[in-house]
Amino acid sequence: MVITETRLKGAFVIEMEPIEDMRGFFARAWSDREFEAAGLAARFVETNVSFNNKKGTLRGMHFQAPPHQQVKLVRCTRGSIYDVIIDLRPDSPTFRQWFPLKLSAENHLMLYVPGEFAHGYLTLEDNTEVTYQTSAYFAREHGGGVRWNDPAFNVTWPENENTLIILERDRTYPDFALRQ
Numbered sequence: 001m002v003i004t005e006t007r008l009k010g011a012f013v014i015e016m017e018p019i020e021d022m023r024g025f026f027a028r029a030w031s032d033r034e035f036e037a038a039g040l041a042a043r044f045v046e047t048n049v050s051f052n053n054k055k056g057t058l059r060g061m062h063f064q065a066p067p068h069q070q071v072k073l074v075r076c077t078r079g080s081i082y083d084v085i086i087d088l089r090p091d092s093p094t095f096r097q098w099f100p101l102k103l104s105a106e107n108h109l110m111l112y113v114p115g116e117f118a119h120g121y122l123t124l125e126d127n128t129e130v131t132y133q134t135s136a137y138f139a140r141e142h143g144g145g146v147r148w149n150d151p152a153f154n155v156t157w158p159e160n161e162n163t164l165i166i167l168e169r170d171r172t173y174p175d176f177a178l179r180q
Helices: 032-037
Strands: 002-005 013-016 020-021 022-024 046-052 058-064 074-078 080-087 099-106 110-113 117-123 130-135 142-145
Touching: 058 080, 074 080, 074 117, 080 110, 080 130, 080 142, 099 110
Parallel strands: none
Antiparallel strands: 002 013, 013 110, 020 022, 046 130, 058 117, 058 142, 074 110, 074 130, 080 099, 080 117
């Protein structure tokens, strides 16, 4: 695996190193030894799958509040997504900055999302499936989110907002600036 830090400290792009032959390829998608050697969380307790029927489905921007924050390892296993993370750590030099990455079944990239980051994605194709491992169990009472189009972050999405499929909850989170 190739582990490359993004411009947001603590967030990484993970690339598999496929070994190809006439049958296709074989690649390691995760290794606790390699993650530990890179200083990353290497213990995951849940694996989640999200299936999305339609292109233009936006899920996010979600997080779990301390002490239940989740490190996530995200991979698109069918179709493609525009994945976005936002640094919500007030003491971070990249506080309120965001990072996008296209994840697809074809590129096999993964995104390592630190705890205390908001995470969400937009499907770029119909019938898209996303798998992610988490370092902490889901705790609904500690779940939260920031609005996908909050001016505090100025995330640029590749789709027109009038065509998005999005839950009312995700559409109506209060302005982040009002929480400060």
